[in-house]
Amino acid sequence: MRTTSATGSDSPAFTLIELSIAVFIVATLLAVTAPYFVRSYNTAIVGSTARMFATTCQFARSQAVLRQKPALLEIDMDRQMFWVAQVLTNDAGEEVAQVLKSTQMPVRVRLFSAQRVDEPIATSGRVEVKFYPNGTCAVSYTHLTLPTIYSV
Numbered sequence: 001m002r003t004t005s006a007t008g009s010d011s012p013a014f015t016l017i018e019l020s021i022a023v024f025i026v027a028t029l030l031a032v033t034a035p036y037f038v039r040s041y042n043t044a045i046v047g048s049t050a051r052m053f054a055t056t057c058q059f060a061r062s063q064a065v066l067r068q069k070p071a072l073l074e075i076d077m078d079r080q081m082f083w084v085a086q087v088l089t090n091d092a093g094e095e096v097a098q099v100l101k102s103t104q105m106p107v108r109v110r111l112f113s114a115q116r117v118d119e120p121i122a123t124s125g126r127v128e129v130k131f132y133p134n135g136t137c138a139v140s141y142t143h144l145t146l147p148t149i150y151s152v
Contacts, residue, residue: 042108042146049109049144053082057129057137059101060084064131071100073129075114075142077122080105112145 057073063086064071071086083102087095105111114127117139131137 045106045108046144046146049106052103053142053144056082056084056101056103057131060129060131061135061137063100064133065135068133070133071131073131073137075111075127075129077111077114077124077126080111082111108146110145110147112143114140114142116140 060071060073063084067086067088069086069088071084073082073084075082081102081104084100085097086100088098090096113121113123115121116127116129119127127140129138129140
């Protein structure tokens with residue numbers, strides 16, 4: 001819109017009302033869409049963590065089959081991490097437990113509970129899932145969750 005200044009010259013400018021309306025429209029759009037963006041971001045984080053956990057399970061299975069020795073996937077709810085360990089024979093012929101892969105949970109996602117079918121649900125402590133050389137494993141369930149401070 002064109003306005004006339006006190007000196008009488010025409011200059012292109014916006015009035016305060018026009019600027020206020022534009023700011024109000026942008027603020028309303030942000031207020032409506034922000035929760036959807038946060039929710040989709042949180043869903044992506046949980047999905048990524050679940051894929052990372054599944055990849056670790058596949059790694060444990062492949063190590064058990066490759067080396068023809070059982071591999072353990074240990075899930076620690078207290079320390080919020082999981083790792084794959086396997087008993088290997090060193091050069092001296094001694095059997096030594098070795099951690100093959102260790103993963104810390106992202107800050108935004110928590111290991112809520114884990115359970116082997118033959119045990120009760122654990123929300124603290126450790127749960128061990130054994131992967132066998134024939135490619136099978138002990139049936140287990142793991143529950144990932146977002147802390148309430150990140151939920152919308």
